[in-house]
Amino acid sequence: MLTDTTTAADDKIRCDACPVMCYIKPGAAGACDRYANHNGELVRVDPHIVLERTVSHGGRLVPFQAGGDWDGKIVKEPDVFVTAIGAGTTYPDYKPAPFIVSSVIDGVDMVTVVTEGIFSYCGVKVKIDTDRYLGPEAATVRAQGEAIGHVTTGEYGSQMLSLGGVHHLTGGSKKEGRVTCDALMDLSNCKPVELTIDGGATLVVQAGYPPIVNGVAEERMRVGCGSATIGMFAKQWHGKVDEVVVVDDHITGVLSEHQAGKLLDIPDTGIKMKGRRSTPGRYFQVAEPGTGWGGTKISDPLSVLGPFDPKKSRPGMTMLMVSTTGEHAAYYELDESLKPIEKPMPADLRHSVERIQENCEPALCTVLFMGGAGGSLRAGVTDNPVRLTRSVKDALTRVTSGGAPVYVWPGGGITFMVDVTRLPAGAFGYVPTPALVAPIEFTLRLSDYAALGGHMDYVRPLASLKDNTEIRQMPSQPSAPGQRA
Amino acid sequence: MYLADSKRLHLQDGPIDLIVEAQGSESNVRAAYDAAVRRFTGLLDELCEELPLLRQAADPARCLLQGTVARRMHEAVAPFAVDHFITPMAAVAGAVAEEILGAMLHKAQLERAYVNNGGDIALHLADGERFTVGLADRPDAPGLMRTMIIHADDPARGVATSGRHGRSFSLGIADAVTVLARTASQADAAATIIANAVDLPGHPAILRCPAHDLQPDSDLGARLVTRGVGELSGCEVEDALEAGADSARKLLAAGLIDGAALRLHGEMITVAARALEMPGSETAVQSAMESAMHA
Numbered sequence: 001m002l003t004d005t006t007t008a009a010d011d012k013i014r015c016d017a018c019p020v021m022c023y024i025k026p027g028a029a030g031a032c033d034r035y036a037n038h039n040g041e042l043v044r045v046d047p048h049i050v051l052e053r054t055v056s057h058g059g060r061l062v063p064f065q066a067g068g069d070w071d072g073k074i075v076k077e078p079d080v081f082v083t084a085i086g087a088g089t090t091y092p093d094y095k096p097a098p099f100i101v102s103s104v105i106d107g108v109d110m111v112t113v114v115t116e117g118i119f120s121y122c123g124v125k126v127k128i129d130t131d132r133y134l135g136p137e138a139a140t141v142r143a144q145g146e147a148i149g150h151v152t153t154g155e156y157g158s159q160m161l162s163l164g165g166v167h168h169l170t171g172g173s174k175k176e177g178r179v180t181c182d183a184l185m186d187l188s189n190c191k192p193v194e195l196t197i198d199g200g201a202t203l204v205v206q207a208g209y210p211p212i213v214n215g216v217a218e219e220r221m222r223v224g225c226g227s228a229t230i231g232m233f234a235k236q237w238h239g240k241v242d243e244v245v246v247v248d249d250h251i252t253g254v255l256s257e258h259q260a261g262k263l264l265d266i267p268d269t270g271i272k273m274k275g276r277r278s279t280p281g282r283y284f285q286v287a288e289p290g291t292g293w294g295g296t297k298i299s300d301p302l303s304v305l306g307p308f309d310p311k312k313s314r315p316g317m318t319m320l321m322v323s324t325t326g327e328h329a330a331y332y333e334l335d336e337s338l339k340p341i342e343k344p345m346p347a348d349l350r351h352s353v354e355r356i357q358e359n360c361e362p363a364l365c366t367v368l369f370m371g372g373a374g375g376s377l378r379a380g381v382t383d384n385p386v387r388l389t390r391s392v393k394d395a396l397t398r399v400t401s402g403g404a405p406v407y408v409w410p411g412g413g414i415t416f417m418v419d420v421t422r423l424p425a426g427a428f429g430y431v432p433t434p435a436l437v438a439p440i441e442f443t444l445r446l447s448d449y450a451a452l453g454g455h456m457d458y459v460r461p462l463a464s465l466k467d468n469t470e471i472r473q474m475p476s477q478p479s480a481p482g483q484r485a
Numbered sequence: 486m487y488l489a490d491s492k493r494l495h496l497q498d499g500p501i502d503l504i505v506e507a508q509g510s511e512s513n514v515r516a517a518y519d520a521a522v523r524r525f526t527g528l529l530d531e532l533c534e535e536l537p538l539l540r541q542a543a544d545p546a547r548c549l550l551q552g553t554v555a556r557r558m559h560e561a562v563a564p565f566a567v568d569h570f571i572t573p574m575a576a577v578a579g580a581v582a583e584e585i586l587g588a589m590l591h592k593a594q595l596e597r598a599y600v601n602n603g604g605d606i607a608l609h610l611a612d613g614e615r616f617t618v619g620l621a622d623r624p625d626a627p628g629l630m631r632t633m634i635i636h637a638d639d640p641a642r643g644v645a646t647s648g649r650h651g652r653s654f655s656l657g658i659a660d661a662v663t664v665l666a667r668t669a670s671q672a673d674a675a676a677t678i679i680a681n682a683v684d685l686p687g688h689p690a691i692l693r694c695p696a697h698d699l700q701p702d703s704d705l706g707a708r709l710v711t712r713g714v715g716e717l718s719g720c721e722v723e724d725a726l727e728a729g730a731d732s733a734r735k736l737l738a739a740g741l742i743d744g745a746a747l748r749l750h751g752e753m754i755t756v757a758a759r760a761l762e763m764p765g766s767e768t769a770v771q772s773a774m775e776s777a778m779h780a
Contacts, residue, residue, distance in 0.1 A: 012701050018499025019533035023701035031653075031700070032500035174716055 013037050119436045122371035123164030124187050125417070127155065128203070128211045129221035129363035131249060131295030131324060134159045135200020142196045146179040147172065151197060157221045161195070161205075163187070169434055181434035188369045188420045188428040188436065201291065207367035208421045214291055220360035222324035226253035226294065227282045229324055229356065234260035236352050243269040243319040247286065247304060247328070249295030257281035269319070270312030270338075274304050294323035301330060308338040320349050326356030369401070369428070371438055372415040389414055402427040402439040416440075494518050498529045501581055503602050509595040517593035521600070524588035528554065528581065539573045540704035542566065554584045561670035564741055565678050572704040574653075578605035579645050579673025586669075600669075605645040607669035610637040618644055633746075635665070641743040643669035647676035648748075654696050654703065654710035658725055658749060659683035664733075665744040665757075675742045683729030683747055690715030717750060726754045 012025045015035050022030035029036040036043055128134065134151060135141075141149045141161050149163030168180040186193045192206035204212035211218045223229055226248030234255060237244050244255035255261040256269045258281025275286035286304040290297020298304065301321040308317075315336050322329040331349060332340035345353070389412075399406050399416055402423035406416040420428075429437035494505040503525070507517040532539065535555045545566035548559040550573070557580045558573035565571045582600040586607040589598055597616065598609040608616055615636045635641055647653075648661035655677075662680040666672035685691060692713035696705035699712075717725070726749050733745040733756040744757035 019530050020499050020536070021533070025699070025701060028699060030500070032502075 011040055013040060013042055015042055017042070119371035119438055121166045121415075122169075122184065122369065122436050122438070123149070123162065124184055124420075125152075125368045125370060126161040126163060126187070126205055127366045127368075128159045128161065128205065128218075129157055129361070129365070130159060130211055130213060130218045131157065131222050132159075132213045132218065132291040133200065133249065133289035133295060133297070134203060134213065135197030139200055140198045142198070143183040143193060144179050146176045148176070148180040148183050148195075151200070177434045181430050181436065184369075184436055185428050185430045187367050188423075188438070189426055190367075190420060205365045205367070207365055209365060210363045211365045216291070218363040220325040220327060220357060221363045222248075222294075223326070223356050223359045224324065225251040226324055227251045227258065229253055229322075230255050230258045230281065231260045232359075233352055233356065234258070234264055234266075236355065237320070237349075238264045238266065240346070240348050240352075241320050241331075242267075242317045243271055245271070245273075245301070245304070245319065245321045246324060247294040247296060247298070247301050247321060248324045249287070249289045250284070251278065252283040252286045252294070252304065254281045254283065268312045269317060270309030271319075272306035272309060274306060293328045294325075301328070302332075302340055305340070308334060308340075310338060313338045320345075320352075322353055322356060324356075325360050326353045329353040367420045368417045369420050369436075369438060370415065370417045371436070371440075372413050398442070400441045403441070494521060496521065496525045496585075498525065501529055501578075501602065503582065503585060503600055505585065505589075505598075505600050507589060507593065507595050507598040509593065509598075513593040513595055517589035517595055517598065520588045520592035521585050524585055528584065531555075532577070532581075539577070540702070541572060542570055543573055554580050557583065557670050561668070561674040564739070565674060569678060569681075570708070571674065571678065574704045575677040576670040576674040578602040579607065579643060579669035579671070582607035583643070583669045602669075605669055605673045606643070608635065608642045608644065610635070610642075612637050633665075639665075639743070640667055641665035641672075642667060643672035645669060645672035645676040647673075647680040649680075649711045649714070654699070654705055656681040656705075656708060656710060657684040657729065658691060658711050658714045659729060660748045660750070662729060662733075662748070663746045664742050666742045671741065675736055675745070679729050679733045679736070679745055679747065682732035683725050683749055685717070685721055685725050685728075688717075688721070690717060714750075719752075722750045722752050725749055726752060730754050730756050 012023045015022045015024055015030045017030075017035045018032065020031055022032075022035075024030050024035070024037040024042075026037050026040065137151055137153060139151045140147045141151060141163060148168050149161055149165070152160045152162040154160060164180055164184045169177050169184075172180075183193050183195075187205065187207060190207045192204050192209070194202065194204050196202045201213050203214070224232060226246035228251075229246040229248075230244065230253035233244075237255060242256070244253075246253040252273065252275065254271060254273060256266050256271065261281065273283045273286060275283040278284050287296035287298045289295060292298045293301055296304075313334060315334050315338065317334045319332045319334075319340060320329065321332070329345070329350075330342055331345035333343050335341050399408055399414065401416065401418040404418050404422035406418040409415040409417070423439070427439055492506060494503075496503040496505065503521075505518070505521050507514045509517070531552050532554060535550055535552055538550060539555060539558065543559055543562045543566040545563050548556055548563070550556050550559050555573065558576040561576035561580060562571045562573050579602070582602040582605055586598060586600045586609055589595065589600075590609055595609055596611045597614045599616065600607045606618075610616060615634055618633045618635060635644075643666045644663065645666070646661050646663045647655060648659045649655040649657070650660060657680045659680045662676050662683065664672045664676040664679065666675055691711060692715075693709035694712045695707045696703040696710045697707055699710070703710075726747050729747045730745075733742065733747065736742045737744070737756055737758060744755065746753060746755045
């Protein structure tokens with residue numbers, strides 16, 4: 001028999017929201033499941049988020065626009081949007097009660113309001129802002145040793161991972177499915193997850209935070225490729241240094257040969273680059289990819305240079321070598337034998353390196369959750385599921401996830417993507433199937449809802465949610481005194 | 486506070502969350518709801534006064550509790566207390582539902598009424614009336630509904646569900662055990678006992694944890710409660726359900742319940758004196774193993 005060892009420290013608190021006066025351990029909820037101990041603070045945890053309330057408490061807004069043109073107001077009065085997070089699959093219990101009696105519909109005394117979707121078909125797309133080499137394209141990405149996805153095509157300044165999907169969730173071993181589900185849920189809930197790439201790096205990915213590659217936190221996303229950096233900064237370097245090399249795994253730039261240098265009449269320096277010349281001043285494959293300078297594996301930038309041409313070079317010539325993020329930089333002067341010798345960097349060149357750093361955006365991991373709404377979920381919304389799909393395609397029904405805007409893929413089904421940082425904390429859950437539970441809201445005109453076979457008897461006016469007995473707050477906010485009926 | 490349809494009353498206090506509906510003449514419905522609100526006010530405080538005693542194992546022979554709801558809780562669990570560890574808290578939800586329904590019926594003539602306390606339900610049916618109760622095969626898999634019909638001439642006036650997905654802890658592994666009994670408090674207590682019996686003691690795939698590690702003041706103390714259930718073979722699911730069904734059959738024979746539906750990993754087994762009326766299911770054969778498709 002296994003024993004759960006997730007016992008927390010003994011700093012339990014006593015909830016005073018009702019006379020039951022539960023003792024609550026950190027990370028746990030009281031008997032009501034509505035109040036919890038969040039880092040020693042009593043908070044409400046049933047997070048139906050009513051925007052007006054969030055605004056009045058200074059909470060963060062998830063933009064949402066029900067229709068028409070934006071009139072410039074942050075909250076389009078009197079719009080209030082209620083998210084599905086924590087709604088559960090049946091009303092009224094926050095952890096769903098399987099039995100519910102309510103008013104009659106078609107002779108059945110039942111309520112089913114599906115507002116949290118169970119996604120067996122889901123995954124995350126991870127964009128990691130780094131030039132560092134994470135691993136070969138199509139390499140397997142692992143969590144706890146289990147294959148949970150792969151490296152996909154590199155994008156601008158970023159490496160991309162595609163994780164999860166029905167194959168890893170259900171097609172592999174039981175453990176593979178569970179580990180995949182855990183990793184997807186943690187990534188979707190903006191928690192850090194350690195991943196290893198076959199033949200590549202070990203990284204820690206957390207949505208909204210810099211990636212940590214082989215133990216080193218990435219700070220900046222490249223200002224541009226090496227060639228673009230030359231173009232952007234050529235004027236600032238002109239007259240201050242004879243040669244500049246911007247080291248980049250993809251396109252290394254050389255000032256004196258580059259079109260930007262030619263236009264400024266910068267003379268040849270006799271530099272000799274390794275790698276494959278693409279066009280003047282632009283070189284591919286100057287070194288192997290890696291986690292060193294500019295996404296190459298080098299730690300000594302001189303290793304990308306051949307000997308200087310004695311016909312064009314002269315002793316005392318100056319050279320700046322810098323990476324595409326400005327993270328690495330070094331200054332050299334040629335000695336009598338035309339060998340570059342590292343020297344302290346002059347202030348004005350150091351300033352240009354700082355300018356490169358300043359122009360780099362912070363490197364982040366971004367995580368898009370992608371899921372497809374299946375038959376059972378749609379059936380919870382309407383008697384005639386395909387009409388919901390059509391309604392979404394016809395833009396009559398707006399799909400949101402935890403109130404956050406989604407991109408709905410064209411084509412069949414309701415497959416959407418959402419930036420997980422735009423959902424409130426803890427929005428994603430799981431079931432041991434394994435599958436993820438994600439909030440999904442379908443918003444449409446009441447008349448359209450009736451037309452597509454909606455469960456009209458269960459439509460509640462917003463006012464019934466705004467009553468103080470059901471105000472639900474973000475878990476991160478301090479609790480209001482419990483309103484008792 | 487009323488729900489959107491202005492027909493149902495929603496009462497909430499601490500962990501108590503009630504959906505109440507009464508049907509009858511307008512004046513009777515109003516009187517019933519007034520009575521429900523009046524009885525509900527202070528009810529939680531009343532229970533909390535005796536909370537320490539309510540959290541102790543029930544003595545099958547005598548009851549030291551004072552409050553009417555507390556005494557009803559004790560009465561409901563006492564028949565089980567001879568053979569099992571059980572505290573009156575096992576019947577709290579059903580007992581509260583029953584108390585509120587009783588207060589309503591005391592003040593009003595109603596055709597139908599129910600008080601649903603988070604899935605533990607007290608029913609009232611005048612002659613000739615009936616209730617259709619919908620049940621989900623799994624609380625996390627929407628859209629898979631079965632229904633059961635309870636007629637006025639059936640003895641059951643209480644429905645309760647217990648299992649490891651609910652708000653309270655379970656010693657067993659059942660996804661849900663739903664019980665029909667004479668009263669909601671009896672159904673509540675019996676559902677707890679049967680859900681605890683759906684188990685595979687010592688099975689390596691079952692994750693358990695002392696209850697007080699999760700909730701320091703849990704009435705279950707150091708008893709191991711189920712936190713996770715891993716892969717089980719079809720035979721194991723059947724064994725676990727059969728263990729629960731065995732317990733249910735004994736309670737049925739003793740007249741403590743009128744029927745039970747036990748669910749685990751998509752399999753369901755029902756125990757009843759006669760086949761439970763389930764119009765959604767074509768073969769509602771008693772004690773039959775049924776597979777539920779998972780969409």
